[in-house]
Amino acid sequence: MRLLKGKQNIFGIGFVLLLVILVTATAGCALIDRLQAWKQGGEAPIAENPGEPEGTGTQDGTFSGETKEISLYFSDEAQQHLVCEMRTIPKVEGIARAAMQELIAGPSVESGLLPTIPVGTQLLDINVRPDGVCVVDLSGELVKNHPGGSTGEEMTVYSIVDTLTQFPSVKEVQILVDGQTVETIAGHLDVSTTMARNEEIILNK
Numbered sequence: 001m002r003l004l005k006g007k008q009n010i011f012g013i014g015f016v017l018l019l020v021i022l023v024t025a026t027a028g029c030a031l032i033d034r035l036q037a038w039k040q041g042g043e044a045p046i047a048e049n050p051g052e053p054e055g056t057g058t059q060d061g062t063f064s065g066e067t068k069e070i071s072l073y074f075s076d077e078a079q080q081h082l083v084c085e086m087r088t089i090p091k092v093e094g095i096a097r098a099a100m101q102e103l104i105a106g107p108s109v110e111s112g113l114l115p116t117i118p119v120g121t122q123l124l125d126i127n128v129r130p131d132g133v134c135v136v137d138l139s140g141e142l143v144k145n146h147p148g149g150s151t152g153e154e155m156t157v158y159s160i161v162d163t164l165t166q167f168p169s170v171k172e173v174q175i176l177v178d179g180q181t182v183e184t185i186a187g188h189l190d191v192s193t194t195m196a197r198n199e200e201i202i203l204n205k
Helices: 002-041 093-107 150-164
Strands: 061-077 084-090 123-128 134-137 172-177
Touching: 002 061, 061 150, 084 093, 084 150, 093 123, 093 150, 134 150, 150 172
Parallel strands: 134 172
Antiparallel strands: 061 084, 123 134
C-alpha cells in the first residue's frame, strides 16, 4: 500500500512538472513570435505618451475605435510653399509610418493642394532611432518620376521632413532611396545627410 501511494505521489509531481514545461515553452514561443513580428515591421513605435499602457492595441496595430489627427504638408498651387492639411486617421502604434502612407496618397480633392510625392513612389521602410532621427526609405520612383525643378524638389523633401517632425520623438529625418543614401532627388537639394524641420517654407503656420 505504501509503495502504491509513493508511485501516486511521483506521478502527481511528474504531471505538475510537465504542465510547467508546456506553459513555459508556449510563453517562450509567443515571445519569439512577437520579437520576429516587431523586427519585420521595421519601425520602432513613436511614444507620444510614455505613460500609455502597453497592450492596448489590436492585432493589426490599431487602437480599436480611437483616432488621431495628424498634419500632412502638401504644395500650394504655385509650388512655392507647403500648406498643412489636417487629417484624421485610425490611431496606430506606428504613427510615422501611417503619416507617410497618407502623404504618399496625396491631398484631399477639396483642399486644392498639389501632391508632393511622385506617382508610383512606395514606402519601403521607416525607423525612428533612439537619437531622434527618423530614417525613411522610399522606392526609386521618388527620383525616376520626379518632375524636376528646384522648388518642386523642395516641396517633396520638406513635405516629408515637416510631416515626420511633427511627432515629438522625431528631431531630424534621413531620406533613403531603395535603401541607399542619395546626394539629391532632382539635382538641387542635398539630401545625403539628416534634415531638420523647415518652418519658413510653410504657409500660414
